[in-house]
Amino acid sequence: MGLIIFLVFLGVFALISLVMIASGSGAAQQSKQVLASLDSALATDGIETREQIMSLRKSEALSAIPWLNQKLGKLELAPTLSRLLSQADLSWSVGGLLSMTAACMVFPGYLVWWRTGSVLFGLIVGLVFGSAPISWVFFKRGRRFDKFQQVLPEALDLMVSALRAGHSLIAAMGLVARECPDPVGTEFKSCFEEQNYGLELKAALDNMILRVPLQDLRIVSTAIMIQKESGGNLAEVLDKTSHVIRERFRLKRQVGVHTAQGRLTGWILTFLPVVLGFALYMINPEMMSLLWTRAIGIKLLWAASIMIVVGGLIIRKIVNLDI
Secondary structure, three states: OHHHHHHHHHHHHHHHHHHHHHHHHHHHHHHHHHHHHHHHHHHOOOHHHHHHHHHHHHOOOOOOOHHHHHHHHOOOHHHHHHHHHHHOOOOOOHHHHHHHHHHHHHHHHHHHHHHHOOHHHHHHHHHHHHOHHHHHHHHHHHHHHHHHHHHHHHHHHHHHHHHHOOOOHHHHHHHHHHHOOOOHHHHHHHHHHHHHOOOOHHHHHHHHHHHOOOHHHHHHHHHHHHHHHHOOOHHHHHHHHHHHHHHHHHHHHHHHHHOHHHHHHHHHHHHHHHHHHHHHHHHOHHHHOHHHHOHHHHHHHHHHHHHHHHHHHHHHHHHOOOO
16 A cells, blocks of 8 residues: 555656656747747848737747647637636646646546546546636636726726826826726726727727626726717716716625525535535445445436536526626
């Protein structure tokens, strides 16, 4: 037993060491290639060289390992995962997220299969633990969006004060970028810098909505574009928009208070069978092992899993109200 644990530890250590060595060499080689491309692109001033510089600015490494970066670049899922990581304000790469997901799925699933001898039980445990990294990404993304919604009315009030003082819209956005905390200040700073680089206002606002897909921000963008096309007092429009966002936020909090009991009931009914089954297995393994050692037990497990998932989705649909 001790020899097996030592061999497993040695194998994991060797795998991590090889990945770190490959990451370091891949990053160094990629840096040399980028510097060489910049030197050759800056040597002349043609159309092709300018396009080469733009492509260098837009390129984003999906993984520090070269071959994995090439594979991820061919996947349609990679840009979506990269956008999720950016929205969550995490410094992870797409390759790192997929590697953590694979590790969290394989090792617990293998240990459960090795302990119980059930492939189905090991697969379920592996899927549960494998969803932990992406669940953490969505959790951080949701917290960042909630913080953005809380600070957005204050940012609009600051823009209203700047407009009434005689500043332009772009200058007011720059003031928000300097004075407001993250994430509002960071997103408005990106929009302000895109304006300085010559991007149109509508394109810059659309990019900000793509980074922060919130209904409140869409309301602000629509109000600004309508005022730009039809004219009027932009300060008054933004002031009323800030009032509407505050009322929506207050109503959303009130609905959250009234549906708190339903959400708690959904979590309890979803995780109670899993926790109870694990506790019964720890108390009497022979009795619980009948669920994955006999055909009728496997059918009951599938039926219970489907009913738990469907019930959790129904409760989630009931308590989540669009405001």
